[in-house]
Amino acid sequence: MSGLRDQLSSALSRARRRTDALTECVDDADLVAQHSPLMSPLVWDLAHIGNQEELWLVRDVGGRDAVRSDIDELYDAFKHARSTRPSLPLLAPNEARRYVGEVREKAWDVLDASRFRGRRLEENGFAFAMIAQHEQQHDETMLATHQLRGGPAVLTALPVPAAVTPVREREVVIPAGEFVMGTSDDPWALDNERPAHRVFVDEFAIDTVPVSNADYVEFVEDGGYRRRELWSECGWRHRVESRLEAPQFWLDDGSGHWWRHRFGVLEPVPPDEPVMHVCWFEAQAFARWAGKRLPTEAEWEKAARWHPASGRSRRFPWGDDEPDHRRANLGQRHLGPAPVGSYPKGASPAGVRQLIGDVWEWTSSPFTGYPGFAAFPYREYSEVFFGGDYRVLRGGSFGTDPVACRGTFRNWDHPIRRQIFVGFRCARDT
Known part of the structure; x- marks a missing residue:
């Protein structure tokens, strides 16, 4: 079981390092800008990553109190088309960073306490793997946003x-x-x-x-x-x-x-x-x-x-x-x-x-x-x-x-x- 826990921890950590790299290489103006109507502002993807982690790991698997239940609709991908997201009252970059950080700390506690059995969602750590995959999918989406943005190169x-x-x-x-x-x-x-x-x-x-x-x-x-x-x-x-x-x-x-x-x-x-x-x-x-x-x-x-x-x-x-x-x-x-x-x-x-x-x-x-x-x-x-x-x-x-x-x-x-x-x-x- 410790091997599975380590594997999940590694997958979640790797995803977060990549998210940080994709959002910290540009300034706040770049984070809140919409570089194409096909894509969300980078700051929306960042907070959405945290919101999905909160919904599934903190609230569902962990059964813990909500961190920010007031933003669920803002970051529901089916409630707002990408082209309209810049007009929403989104979390500012610093708020978004604090939010995803707080969620991750609670998610670590849930991972430490998990026995990876019982409900199908928790068997073999599926929920944690699902969230790692979700974050990496949004990281690839953010990478595509970087390809669409103007300005000098920022990625290495x-x-x-x-x-x-x-x-x-x-x-x-x-x-x-x-x-x-x-x-x-x-x-x-x-x-x-x-x-x-x-x-x-x-x-x-x-x-x-x-x-x-x-x-x-x-x-x-x-x-x-x-x-x-x-x-x-x-x-x-x-x-x-x-x-x-x-x-x-x-x-x-x-x-x-x-x-x-x-x-x-x-x-x-x-x-x-x-x-x-x-x-x-x-x-x-x-x-x-x-x-x-x-x-x-x-x-x-x-x-x-x-x-x-x-x-x-x-x-x-x-x-x-x-x-x-x-x-x-x-x-x-x-x-x-x-x-x-x-x-x-x-x-x-x-x-x-x-x-x-x-x-x-x-x-x-x-x-x-x-x-x-x-x-x-x-x-x-x-x-x-x-x-x-x-x-x-x-x-x-x-x-x-x-x-x-x-x-x-x-x-x-x-x-x-x-x-x-x-x-x-x-x-x-x-």
Whole structure:
């Protein structure tokens, strides 16, 4: 039990260090500003993190008195759209810091007293893991806000590793057959990852690595944004209305060279990195241009988890061991994706690389529940998003923490979204 307590303490502490780093590197004016109508002010995310921790750990699991019950509605993500949050009477930066600090002190007391059994919410420390994942998810959202803010660079990280092991095969074939999709055993998996169920997948081929910037430049220069036949009806309408010409944050200098803004730095677009900040419609158009398509969610997961020798679905492409810096680019260790072909130690048995970390990957699948889905511990985490136009993303990005990333983890967003750290790889029928 002490091992589990230490594991949860480490996950919560790591999340808080990252939250502090993302909010202390800018001044108060930056914290309260809205850098895009798609994003909340950073100070809202900060206090929301504390409020969720108070609701679930302090009040629910701990059964303790409220710290600030008067702000619950302010920080309820379903009560106020992101675009309206700057107009709310939010806690000032110093108030927000004091609040999340006080909540965390009480949460430590609850963790120390917990026996990790009884209610399902408390079994195996689920509530604490859920809150660590929640904070890390908002940290990635705040990282995306930093990408959207103007002004000079304020974030630092280790340089992206340059060493790449050459990839011999452009794609690999995954044979037809059943595999176990989702999980019923992972104690910290969220409701939309459950339950485990068997899925038959026809034989298909999938790209060994994500689509690179160099690949995408070829699509752009071949008139990909002008060729109506490559786009779906909805995609073409969005392309025209939003005047899409290239990935978000890319600039054409007029001489055939592409540049990009990344975290306050203007730099040439590196050809060997995975393309990033493209919407689902752009990914779909590229795939058609390449004579391929986007993989389904089941295809992506089979490529990532299925072991052909044992027939077992593993937690990660490389096995069941936790991610580390040799296997995947996660946790904001770097401020961008590694070159395509990196992390050979993280490859799947079939040789597919970078399925975990670097960039989220669009799939063709809509977001819905698995057979036997049951909302837990609240409908608003997953169920309320079923049935819309959301598309599933898989694999995590360089900004995703390992606690919130595994082979079964599911993310989702509208097909027009580009501010997230998302790219894609292609698949095809065989």
